[in-house]
Amino acid sequence: MNKIKKRAYAGTLESSDAFIEIEPIEEDEIRIELQSSVEEMYGDDIRDLIAKVIKEMDISYISVRVQDKGALDYVIKARLQAAILRANDDKKIKWDKL
Amino acid sequence: MKLRRSMLFVPGSNTSMVCNAFVYRPDTVMFDLEDSVAIEEKDSARLMVYHALQHFTYEDIETAVRVNPLHSIYGLLDLEAVIRAGVDIIRLPKTDTVEDVLQMQEVIEKIEFKIGTDKRTKLLAAIESAQGVVNAVDIARCSDRLMGIALGAEDFVRDLHTQRTKAGSELMVARAQILLAARAAKIHAFDSVFSDVRDKEGFVKEANYIKDLGFDGKSLINPNQISVLHKIFAPSGDDVEWALDVIEASDNAKEKGLGVVSIDGKMVDAPVIARAQWTLELAKASGMLGGDE
Numbered sequence: 001m002n003k004i005k006k007r008a009y010a011g012t013l014e015s016s017d018a019f020i021e022i023e024p025i026e027e028d029e030i031r032i033e034l035q036s037s038v039e040e041m042y043g044d045d046i047r048d049l050i051a052k053v054i055k056e057m058d059i060s061y062i063s064v065r066v067q068d069k070g071a072l073d074y075v076i077k078a079r080l081q082a083a084i085l086r087a088n089d090d091k092k093i094k095w096d097k098l
Numbered sequence: 099m100k101l102r103r104s105m106l107f108v109p110g111s112n113t114s115m116v117c118n119a120f121v122y123r124p125d126t127v128m129f130d131l132e133d134s135v136a137i138e139e140k141d142s143a144r145l146m147v148y149h150a151l152q153h154f155t156y157e158d159i160e161t162a163v164r165v166n167p168l169h170s171i172y173g174l175l176d177l178e179a180v181i182r183a184g185v186d187i188i189r190l191p192k193t194d195t196v197e198d199v200l201q202m203q204e205v206i207e208k209i210e211f212k213i214g215t216d217k218r219t220k221l222l223a224a225i226e227s228a229q230g231v232v233n234a235v236d237i238a239r240c241s242d243r244l245m246g247i248a249l250g251a252e253d254f255v256r257d258l259h260t261q262r263t264k265a266g267s268e269l270m271v272a273r274a275q276i277l278l279a280a281r282a283a284k285i286h287a288f289d290s291v292f293s294d295v296r297d298k299e300g301f302v303k304e305a306n307y308i309k310d311l312g313f314d315g316k317s318l319i320n321p322n323q324i325s326v327l328h329k330i331f332a333p334s335g336d337d338v339e340w341a342l343d344v345i346e347a348s349d350n351a352k353e354k355g356l357g358v359v360s361i362d363g364k365m366v367d368a369p370v371i372a373r374a375q376w377t378l379e380l381a382k383a384s385g386m387l388g389g390d391e
Contacts, residue, residue: 010142017113072117074149082142093175095182098148 246286
């Protein structure tokens with residue numbers, strides 16, 4: 001499992017989008033803080049999705065803050081992946097992990 | 099028959115538009131990664147479009163992506179992403195020469211080979227300069243992946259040292275050249291966007307004009323323009339009736355072994371029959387004869 005190099009973010013606070021901030025932490029865990037207008041119905045699903053995306057990118061030691069504005073699954077995925085690639089200054093994208 | 103009347107531009111950085119464009123049922127959704135996306139959001143827009151292309155909401159709608167030029171640091175990354183995601187058409191920005199198309203084609207072939215896909219990504223060349231218009235005939239014929247050429251009017255008028263007008267006289271030569279080049283190469287011809295979304299009357303006038311010229315369709319920037327454009331491109335009831343009569347007369351003539359037939363005193367020969375068939379296909383695709391819409 002890899003640590004991200006630095007704090008990064010992606011997304012917007014507009015409707016149908018999500019704003020995602022990530023930062024490295026010292027503990028080997030995936031810490032998720034979620035604010036969502038659909039928290040009650042889909043909160044667990046969104047958390048599962050975030051954890052899955054992070055694991056698929058071989059990342060741990062990470063804190064994720066998500067402000068969800070009614071984003072579809074693939075939007076959350078795209079925003080989180082963008083934030084992780086930015087945090088690592090990753091120019092060589094492993095498409096099979098995305 | 100695949101209709102390509104409406105090609106809706108969707109900025110890759112506009113999440114709401116990316117997620118909802120399919121609802122408006124344009125003939126083709128054109129995700130943009132080029133001019134409408136700010137430099138600092140090129141990476142996130144690319145990822146957004148990469149995932150949208152694979153989402154079930156875009157399964158039954160033709161998709162295109164306007165990528166950044168290959169000479170930029172984004173062009174190759176864009177292609178890698180969208181070809182992997184299964185895009186149908188790559189729109190080449192600012193196509194000036196045959197070499198621009200061939201270079202893009204070579205890169206696409208390499209990516210398709212690398213990822214082992216059977217899908218053959220098509221190309222649409224956007225002509226946006228005087229040089230491109232002058233070379234349009236050669237460009238249209240240079241690749242069997244090219245499904246069409248399109249006029250990009252905003253950059254073109256700048257190159258021509260003029261500006262867009264409601265009358266559109268500044269685009270007269272470019273439109274004629276692009277249309278003739280496309281027809282000679284038997285590919286589609288697309289007109290440029292009509293930028294003033296508040297001017298409905300102007301849009302209708304321009305859409306009727308380019309339809310009469312012979313264009314297959316038009317790039318659009320506002321979903322509200324889609325149904326208006328589709329109505330303009332639909333054949334009239336009289337046209338459909340005429341086409342049905344022609345086909346019936348032609349079938350009867352064939353049965354009787356006659357080469358030529360006439361309707362209302364007018365000779366019906368092969369070009370007339372072909373036009374009638376095209377009208378019926380358009381009517382069917384427009385939902386007038388139990389078709390798609």
